[in-house]
Amino acid sequence: xxxRPSCWLAFATNGNFRKYSIVKMTSNWMTEKIKISSLSIExxxxxxxxxxxxxLDKVDPWHKYVAGSKDIENKKHTQEDLTEFxxxxxxxxxxxxxxxxxxxxxxxxxxxxxxxxxxAANSRLKAGGGVDGAIHRAAGPLLQAECNSIGxxxxxxxxxxxxxxxxxxxxxxxxxxxxxxxxxLRSCYESCFALVKEHQIKSVAFPCISTGIYGFPNRLxxxxxxxTTRQFLEQNTDVGRVIFCxxxxxxxxxxxxxxxxYFPVHEWNYND
Ligand code: AR6
Numbered sequence: 209x210x211x212r213p214s215c216w217l218a219f220a221t222n223g224n225f226r227k228y229s230i231v232k233m234t235s236n237w238m239t240e241k242i243k244i245s246s247l248s249i250e251x252x253x254x255x256x257x258x259x260x261x262x263x264l265d266k267v268d269p270w271h272k273y274v275a276g277s278k279d280i281e282n283k284k285h286t287q288e289d290l291t292e293f294x295x296x297x298x299x300x301x302x303x304x305x306x307x308x309x310x311x312x313x314x315x316x317x318x319x320x321x322x323x324x325x326x327x328a329a330n331s332r333l334k335a336g337g338g339v340d341g342a343i344h345r346a347a348g349p350l351l352q353a354e355c356n357s358i359g360x361x362x363x364x365x366x367x368x369x370x371x372x373x374x375x376x377x378x379x380x381x382x383x384x385x386x387x388x389x390x391x392x393l394r395s396c397y398e399s400c401f402a403l404v405k406e407h408q409i410k411s412v413a414f415p416c417i418s419t420g421i422y423g424f425p426n427r428l429x430x431x432x433x434x435x436t437t438r439q440f441l442e443q444n445t446d447v448g449r450v451i452f453c454x455x456x457x458x459x460x461x462x463x464x465x466x467x468x469x470y471f472p473v474h475e476w477n478y479n480d
Contacts, residue, residue: 318346321375365396384418395437413451
């Protein structure tokens with residue numbers, strides 16, 4: 209029987225047991241990681257901390273989302289949006305295929321039952337606030353134990369762990385910039401996609417990295433997310449779904465506007 213991780217945390221309050229319990233936490237996360245990866249989906253669902261989870265089929269692909277939203281075409285991009293958009297060149301032949309692969313999901317990223325969710329972490333990989341705090345609470349203490357074994361992550365890079373009690377199999381931790389650097393935020397998305405490719409992840413969800421506590425401008429952050437995603441999906445056909453998880457109304461509006469530009473569902477696009 210696997211002893212619940214909370215027992216080890218309780219033991220850690222006693223000085224004599226501290227070292228012993230940390231060793232146990234380390235072996236615990238390794239054991240649990242292996243165990244989770246071998247569970248059937250039915251058994252894995254019994255380990256989730258919350259009964260509310262969202263399966264991938266319940267997240268509409270972008271072309272369906274557009275068809276089902278009455279006023280979405282009233283959300284117009286600006287001239288500045290087009291200037292930013294024209295920094296990348298689309299392979300227009302991929303428009304229809306890619307409009308089935310990207311999605312907007314509004315809500316709590318910890319509910320998604322997918323291959324990987326991305327965490328907007330800090331460079332020490334210590335549970336913080338915002339989406340990071342939500343992910344650690346939903347995954348349980350073994351997530352922190354595995355993060356501790358990694359040690360840290362520089363800004364603009366990414367590290368992967370198991371998802372433990374989350375519905376997501378993996379968590380990809382990336383550290384967004386605190387200084388407004390667009391280059392470093394781009395590097396976050398590219399580093400996450402490098403791990404997606406390396407680990408053969410088929411579905412991944414991103415929160416709006418750096419736009420909360422780290423204060424990055426929401427609109428430019430969305431351009432960077434969409435540019436890197438478009439470029440990755442054009443080159444990597446194995447990945448089936450990329451979900452943009454929006455939590456604030458401001459981001460819902462921005463993503464609904466800009467996805468129409470980067471992932472056009474019409475015959476034409478804004479480079480014409
Ligand atoms: N699901 C999806 N998105 C969420 C959730 C959630 N449960 N909770 C918040 N967001 P932030 P950052 C959105 O501040 O700016 C932590 O302390 C939120 O509305 O979480 O990269 C870390 O440890 C916003 O749109 O991340 C770091 O120290 C987005 O997630 C620092 O915050 C990102 O906001 C990282 O700051």
